[in-house]
Amino acid sequence: MKKALLIGAALLGAVTFAGAQSLSVAKSQYKLTKPAQPREEVALQVCGELPEEVSGIGTNQKALMAAAAKFETEDLENYVGWEIKKIDFFPTQEQCKYNAMVWADDMTVLGEAGDQAPELGAINTHVLKAGVKIEAGKTYFVGYRADTETGHPLGCDAGPAVDGYGDLISLSEDGVTLPMFISLHQAVADLNYNFYIVAYVSNETGVEAVLTNDxxxxxxxxxxxxxxxxxxxxxxxxxxxxxxxxxxxxxxxxxxxxxxxxxxxxxxxxxxx
Missing domain, CATH: 2.60.40 (Immunoglobulin-like)
Structure with a gap:
């Protein structure tokens, strides 16, 4: 079932998405298949676990968009000097190019994996071309860009949203530039989800962060x-x-x-x- 809505100035104030586009949610036709969890890895995540039936957020038309989770200084204080190496997410659209990325708070791209075709029905892991070193006092937006021909490409959890942290979305107005991230749920109350995004960090020796670090x-x-x-x-x-x-x-x-x-x-x- 889809929930149709229009994003505009009345909802977003000074921040607007393209007026001709709308965001909606749809159940994915692909069932979740969970991979075996690697040893000695921890999920740095704001989202909850994926439900058996995953919902996807999108405009149901051609669009360039991005989803992200926000990690602030206190979230990463145990990992200063370590590097963000790879990112998990759940794609929900076949006709889409996905690129895992890390952004600074001004939307500067700090790292990316490069465009890749999705593996549907499974958590996808993208390894960044170069790790992004975590610095004290910095905020990082970890997620992915989706350049889609149609549909609802951004897979999410069952909610509720952790506003401004787990539900960040950017929707391009010109098909090229991504504006600043905003909270999906604060903009559209009916869309009360977090995007499924998991970041993995490792230290200089390449040892993965373990659960007991937090x-x-x-x-x-x-x-x-x-x-x-x-x-x-x-x-x-x-x-x-x-x-x-x-x-x-x-x-x-x-x-x-x-x-x-x-x-x-x-x-x-x-x-x-």
Whole structure:
């Protein structure tokens, strides 16, 4: 089922997409086949896991667009000096050229894999031509560009969106230049998803980052959300509508009954109270 909508100045304020194009969501005809997970690798991701039936975001016509996840200084503080080497994503359109990329916050391209045809029905891994070194105090946008002939090429999770972090989209107006990323969900409330994007980093010796490098964890006990291993980092809690209900450094967070998404560092947790 598709949800048709038009993106324009009324929705985006000063930032607009091409008026002749629209974004919508469609269920992919391709079922997810998960690859065997390599040892000693960790997902640096904002998105949740992929559902069995993956939705794709697009205009259902020819378009140049990009999807990204935002990683700030505190997300990557354990990896300063390491390099972003490869990126996972889930393509949902055959007639499309995909290129995994890393951008700076001014849309400067820091690294890319080069245009490649997609392998549908599977998580695709693109290795960057050259690793992107992580520097202290920098923000990185990790994702991919999609140059599509039609359809809905940007695969996403089941939501809810982590606004401004997991749901970033850029849609070209001239078919050549990509504008600054904006939050898909903030622009269009019905599209409450994160794009499926996973970044992998390695140190100078080529050893992959392991899960224990980020000790953050979260659990619920007696109606209270408990956060461990945050080490003073910012904790953000969202309800199922994608609304921020808490932001701070507390490690015990009382909350009403319901489903929540908690974000700390580069880790995201779904919690039920």
């Amino acid at each position: 000790p953050a964890n979260a659990y619920v006990q007696n109606g209270v959300i408990n956060v461990t291993g945050a080490n003073g980092r910012q904790v953000s809690l969202y309800n199922m509508n994608g609304q921020l209900v808490y932001s701070g450094v507390d490690t015990t967070i009382p909350a009403q009954k319901g489903m929540y998404v908690l974000r700390v560092g580069a880790r995201t947790f779904k919690l039920a109270i």
